[in-house]
Amino acid sequence: MLEVTDLEVFYGNIQALHGISFKVEKGETVTIIGSNGAGKSTTLLAIAGLLKPQKGEIKYLDKHLDKLSAYQIVSMGISLCPEGRRIFTSLSVYENLLMGAVQRRDKKAVRDDIHWVVSLFPDLKDRLEQQGGTLSGGQQQMLAIGRALMSKPKLLILDEPSLGLSPMLVNQIFEVIAMLKNIGTTVLLVEQNARQALEIADRGYVIETGMITMEGPSSVLKNSDRVKSAYLGG
């Protein structure tokens, strides 16, 4: 479904990605793990069309993404829930969710989907009119995921959805991911929380200083010594 080959991205003169290649098949849940500054977010932003790669290609459903604008990529069914939430703080929760569906014309179905998102994240239920910026950090993260779901993505990309959340909220978020997986959504998950990410994913990649250094089925990665010592705390 998504195929990234030899991706190189620069910030000015600084090269952040040194040729990254990976694949996500339809219906799979794939995780990318790696330490801070490894280039995970950079990879995702390039897929979403916010960064232009200098080299390499990004193919999605056999079409090239690297020349498209961000909105065109969204309309092809890719949705990125960015690192650090980035909800619209001055918009209400309801409006945030509407913006997630900004390209959809089926107004009625959008309203149903808002109900669906609220059912996934009951915390948001009584807060639809509340300003996004006044939500708690955890609620904002749920809103960010909910907003990403509102475009009905075929491929959902999540950048560190569990960052800064209490264990209970982390579990809740992983439950939602599991549920999405069950209804057939393809998920590309970037996580610091490698343990849970590998638990839920079918396959995984390890990225270090802009390069993929390991890949394989989650069960294999989980038991590899290198992954254990570097990302699973021994």
Add this chain to the structure above:
Amino acid sequence: MNKNKHALYLMISMGLFFCAVYLLDAYGNHYYQRVSNLMMIYVILTVSLNLSNGIVGISSLGQIGFMSIGAYVSAILTLPPGLKEHWLTGLPHWMSTIQSGLFPAMILAGILAAAIAFLVGIVILRLQGVFAAVTTLGFLIIVKVVAENWMTVTRGGRGISSLPTYTNLWWTSAVAVITVYVVLRIIRSPYGRSMLAVREHDLAAQSIGINAPRIRLLAFVISAFFTAVAGALWANLIGVVSPGSFYLWLTLLIIIMMVVGGMGSVTGSVFSAIGFTILLELLRGFENKIAVYGISSIIFAIVFMLVIIFHPDGVMGDREFSWDWFKRITPLF
């Protein structure tokens, strides 16, 4: 070694420059003298603007206000007493009986503008770029409104005419050379070099121990001083000052000269001012021929937009002239 050589080159070229000034002043026809004077005035204005906007990065749109102040101060000081008593009834008695020469008028014009720039500068240095830009534009409007309404001192919209035309090439070229010298000295001072390096990054400048606000304020005040002196020269060149002369068009004109030359480059400003003065004269001749006026400003505005879109650093960026350029051309140097 190299340094001595460069000093020699500099002296030779200065000598040649002032020879040219002498010849043009003594034998040139009136038209060429006038254009050369304007050219030098534009050099002063552009280099001064570059000091505040390019080199220390103050977003000022109000420099022409200082020019206006300078022009009016000089006009009031140099107007013959007979006319003064007649037109400028609001002046204190002692002022309406004296007539000053160009030099004291220039200096007073510069000092008054510098004092006002100090006050304006205190406000705008606290502001972010866009706010500073609009505030200084407000200052420009204030100056114009005052010039238009203070009938007993500025003669309002009619302006002050019949000024003695003291300005000649010696004055304008000397002031231009001094302006360039002072601005280069500021750039080459330790302050200036780091200012240029960290332009637009106040915090960085402060973290390496530069008192950024102070040096910027100083630059702004010096810039206003020379701009006002240019105004004084202008008043006594043209012979008339009126509120409308110092407004949007002139503001844009020197911004264009600065940006095209390169914000941060004195060399760029000098050559750009010279080039645009010639271009302006050519266009003016063309306008006179077809009797359609205003085309030059339209062309200038379009040129400016094209430069800013396709070559935002201008011709020179923030590089400066160096004698080494000639090395590449001829081994003689």
Add this chain to the structure above:
Amino acid sequence: MSHTAYFFQQFINALSLGSIYALVTIGLAMVFSILRLINFAHGDLMMIGSYSILMLWNAGVPVWMAILAGIVLCGIAGVIMERVCYRPLRGSAEMTTLLTSFAVVVLLENGVTLLFGPNTRPFRILNFTSPTFSIDSILISKIDVISVVLTLIILLLTTLFIKKTTIGISMRAVADDLTASHLVGIRLNRVIVSAFFIGSLFAGVAGLLWSARAGKLYPLMGFIPVVKAFVAAVIGGFGSIPGAVVGGYVLGFAEVFLVALLPPELQGYRDAFVFILLIFILLVRPQGILGAKTMQRRI
């Protein structure tokens, strides 16, 4: 005229002037909140609107048609301005776009001067300024009523637009977080074009009201209003529509009552006082009065 009557007369004056400022400021603030662009040429859209209306009317087009067409032309002019002058500069520093807008001002003002001459022309469409009715010696002219009512209607519609329509919510979203707007799939160009179109329509209306109030128009007519609209935006907090409206009316009142209080020989200085006010406000509150949101380079 009694004191109270005089006061009310000035009150109506201020309301009417404030309405015009509010209309101009909304357009300025809409574009600014999205692009971080101070579009000085926004004032020239007022001028373009007024000239179009006058020219159409002189050419024999019925008044209301001329007005409508002039305002729409103004909207189109704004869209063209964005496309030609500002879109190539997307991503440039704030000062670059600001200087460009300054060049656009000179371009348009000289262009119009070239076409129609530099002189002031009378603008006496509909005899807007004739007093229509008077209450207890207070004269209320058509233009006052029209300015206030029209502005209120426009404000109401704008609020609905901004709150309820997808494009309106998108505008707020883009102003809020540009990156996130890209990620959810907002088409930035559409939002920007809409902001320019709507803002320019309002500038057209403001231009009509302004020239009708003054009874005249001239190529430079838009410049002072747009710089004043900036003052209004500073008062009201940059980038928010309600702030723009509040700022517009506050400025209208401040100006009218300042003039009323000034001795006649100082009244010519009114614009100077407005900008001195700006300097004082910024001296105390460098970020403006209501706006605390930090401004950063965007897009």
